[in-house]
Amino acid sequence: xxxxxxxxxxxxxxxxxxxxxxxDAAATRxxxxxxxxxxxxxxxxxxxTTDALAYAGARMPATYAAVAASLNALRxxxxxxxxxxxxxxxxxxxxxxxAAAQAFDTLQSFTLLDANTALRALALTLAQGSPLAGADYxxxxxxxxxxxxxxxxxxxxxxxxxxxxxxxxxxxxxAAWRKTSDTLLIVEPGTPAGYARILAVRARLxxxxxxxxxxxxxxxxxxxxxxxxxxFVQRLPRSRLHQHLKGAELPYEDEKFIYLALSRTAPPSRPxxxxxxxxxTKVAIxxxxxxxxxxxxxxxxxxxxxSYARFRRxxxxxxxxxxxxxx
Numbered sequence: 001x002x003x004x005x006x007x008x009x010x011x012x013x014x015x016x017x018x019x020x021x022x023x024d025a026a027a028t029r030x031x032x033x034x035x036x037x038x039x040x041x042x043x044x045x046x047x048x049t050t051d052a053l054a055y056a057g058a059r060m061p062a063t064y065a066a067v068a069a070s071l072n073a074l075r076x077x078x079x080x081x082x083x084x085x086x087x088x089x090x091x092x093x094x095x096x097x098x099a100a101a102q103a104f105d106t107l108q109s110f111t112l113l114d115a116n117t118a119l120r121a122l123a124l125t126l127a128q129g130s131p132l133a134g135a136d137y138x139x140x141x142x143x144x145x146x147x148x149x150x151x152x153x154x155x156x157x158x159x160x161x162x163x164x165x166x167x168x169x170x171x172x173x174x175a176a177w178r179k180t181s182d183t184l185l186i187v188e189p190g191t192p193a194g195y196a197r198i199l200a201v202r203a204r205l206x207x208x209x210x211x212x213x214x215x216x217x218x219x220x221x222x223x224x225x226x227x228x229x230x231x232f233v234q235r236l237p238r239s240r241l242h243q244h245l246k247g248a249e250l251p252y253e254d255e256k257f258i259y260l261a262l263s264r265t266a267p268p269s270r271p272x273x274x275x276x277x278x279x280x281t282k283v284a285i286x287x288x289x290x291x292x293x294x295x296x297x298x299x300x301x302x303x304x305x306x307s308y309a310r311f312r313r314x315x316x317x318x319x320x321x322x323x324x325x326x327x
Contacts, residue, residue, distance in 0.1 A: 001075075002072055002099065002102045002103050004064075004236040005065070005236060005237055006098075010126060010130070017125070027245050027247060029051055033058070046119060048118055049122070051118055053122065055119075056093045057242065058245045060095050061242055063255075068234075069317070070185055070259035072103070073215060073317070074185060074213055078263070083100075083104055083106060083152070083153035083183070084107060084108045084153060085111075085181075086109065087113070088110065088112045088156050088158075089142045089155065089157045090142045091113060092123070094127060096156045097112055097123075101130070101131045101132060109150075110131075110134075110135035110136065111137075111149055112137040113137075113138050113145045113149060115140055143171065146172075147175065150179075151179050152180065154183050155180045157172070157187070158185075159187060162194060162197065170204060173201045177262070182264055184205075184262045185259065185260070185262075187257055188257065189258070190255075190256030191229075192226075192229045194258050201260065202222075202260055210262040211267075212262060212270075214273070215260075217271060217272055217291060223290065224295065231257065231258045232258065232316060233254050233255065233317075234257065236252065236255060271319040272319065273289065274287050274288065274314050274317060275290055276316055277315065278314050283301065283302050285299070287299075287311055298311075
């Protein structure tokens with residue numbers, strides 16, 4: 001399993017670069033850029049080296065943690081998956097590529113696409129001396145560059161489609177899927193809007209033959225109904241510098257995210273998935289599950305010690321075999 005914290009070499013390189021910036025100025029820029037993203041904006045406010053560093057310092061740890069958690073879920077269902085080529089679309093400072101490099105030591109070729117000059121420059125700086133040092137980082141509109149980009153066994157679009165309108169999102173999804181020789185991973189903010197975008201892409205690509213790897217254990221319509229929505233949470237540690245940039249007091253952060261892993265071929269099996277933190281009472285533990293048959297609330301009574309013990313180990317986002325869930 002990939003841990004949620006940044007790899008040591010990446011963390012050291014990022015913090016070394018950040019230490020050269022005035023702390024308060026970096027925190028101010030990080031707050032302004034983060035607010036732009038929360039309001040539905042894109043990376044256009046990131047114009048300078050200071051902007052790129054402030055953004056990366058504030059957001060890179062959480063984005064990395066979400067992508068790492070998504071890759072862990074993918075690897076759990078596909079333990080035999082050993083991609084040699086990666087296409088990172090909308091790569092920014094290279095966050096998803098770093099996570100993929102940690103997940104798959106088989107990766108030999110990295111192609112990154114992004115239109116932001118400052119983020120590309122930062123990505124290349126951070127990659128020095130790492131497995132990403134020889135990456136082909138192409139500068140330009142990712143949607144336009146996709147047409148000429150090489151096919152890849154693993155294609156990742158991390159926090160990208162939230163910047164696109166419906167028509168652009170559909171075109172982007174089609175283009176990314178065409179470039180996917182095996183598996184496509186899309187990661188989005190864990191909001192109702194992010195969930196809706198994932199559902200739209202999911203339906204569109206299933207219609208083109210894609211098979212869902214995770215988080216869903218099926219290709220049926222999502223069984224959840226509003227105001228409920230599917231999302232997950234990854235807790236990650238905050239360094240003191242990260243806390244300062246975020247204006248935060250807690251030494252940790254909980255990143256809410258939603259993801260979708262699609263493949264050209266169906267996995268041999270897909271276990272049920274825990275959709276929220278199980279509820280434990282004096283008499284039982286109840287787990288809300290998405291199963292191959294739909295939504296289920298599985299109950300492990302305290303008197304059933306083996307089942308109760310298994311359910312006590314369950315956390316939000318975990319998988320559980322269908323047979324176990326039915327006990």
